[in-house]
Amino acid sequence: MNEDTDDIETQLRRWRPVAVRDDLTRRIALDLEGPHRQRATWWQRLGFRHPMAAVGWGLAAPALIILATLHLDAPGPGTAIAPSVRAAHSSVPPREPTTMQATRITNRRYQTNDEGVVLTREQRPMRQTRYQSEDTIAWQDARTGTQLEVSYPREDVVQIPVTTR
Amino acid sequence: MGSQDFSDDWRACFAELGPRLLLFARQWLPSVADAEDVVQEAFIRFWRKGGRRASANQGLLFAAVRTAALDHLRHESRRRRREQTALDENILPAVTACEEPWLIPDEGTSESSGELDAALRQLPSEQREVLVLKVWGELTHDEVGAALSIPTNTAASRYRYALGNLKKLLHATCHERGH
Known part of the structure; x- marks a missing residue:
């Protein structure tokens, strides 16, 4: 029995499973790396390991800014501000309104589910297909080159009437 | 741990295990698209639940694919029952059996995959799943046992038994062809 099975086992090992299509790897990448992936918590995104550390820094930062502003705005007696600094302060041009323009709109479908035949309220048979896709809109400020991109998931359900005899 | 490492890990893991997982799923699901959906679902769920250890414990990943495939089958059978209730029996075309091969030969092997695929499909499912996990999943008997409970x-x-039956089936096919 062993010799027999060894023989067939050797024969089987000369075969290998059919390769996975690139599309499947892309779909998994979209799930694991795309907008639907499990997101890090807000404090992890800010680079903190513990939420209290983030809260602490969050409270400390405005306090420091307020203190620094008070210190700059109210110089003590005898403190002279250099004319060049004063000039620079006053010569900052007023901020212009942004000129963001949409440059790209894409729709990437990553899953199609045929959900079979369903009945409407009127008992009419319809074939229902659910499409899941990701829409992306990109804007660019022509003046400064600033780019903004927003992606969000979308789900479409399409029903096509089925002809009955 | 940066996201780049995470990404590289899953890609390496999937490049290694993806074809085996797909082969395993296709035992139950005649459509390649369905098998791919099941592998996608199982792999993503597994990876999010600590899949970094996947390469060290492949049996669990195969078990996840098996569970997802059986869930899919149950869902499909419910759907078909609904459709049958809603419609006359002959309105929808019957699902054609998938003819795409499960296996391809290594370089230097001149045989066609049709006979081996056909013989594999004829094996009892409990033997076939063990065979697939052992030969192409490269699991030990212990790991196969754990994956299938x-x-x-x-x-x-x-x-x-699977090897013995497969040998008989392939032998019979050769005789039919007059070899």
């Missing part, structure tokens, strides 16, 4: 000895005996 059966004792190791049962996995080993099913494997022996």
